[in-house]
Amino acid sequence: MFHVLYKFYKNNAFHLFFISSLVFIFLNVIENYIHYNIGRNRNSKFIELSSPSKKDWIKITVIMLIFAFLQGAFTYLFNKYV
Numbered sequence: 001m002f003h004v005l006y007k008f009y010k011n012n013a014f015h016l017f018f019i020s021s022l023v024f025i026f027l028n029v030i031e032n033y034i035h036y037n038i039g040r041n042r043n044s045k046f047i048e049l050s051s052p053s054k055k056d057w058i059k060i061t062v063i064m065l066i067f068a069f070l071q072g073a074f075t076y077l078f079n080k081y082v
Helices: 002-010 012-040 054-081
Strands: none
Touching: 012 054
């Protein structure tokens, strides 16, 4: 199993997967923070920025990591087969 992972790491596909996931996470943190505040202040005329609670950050992070992994995987598969 480690041989397969090492082979994947040495391949350019890993770098594509890793960079795609990092870009997704970086952009998504900003987007999720804005969406969180829009949802909290939906009846207000202006968006007031406030930090999510620890519990909310955990939820945001878990969902974001799942989708970052999927983003990286689909980018890798698209690059490999198309």
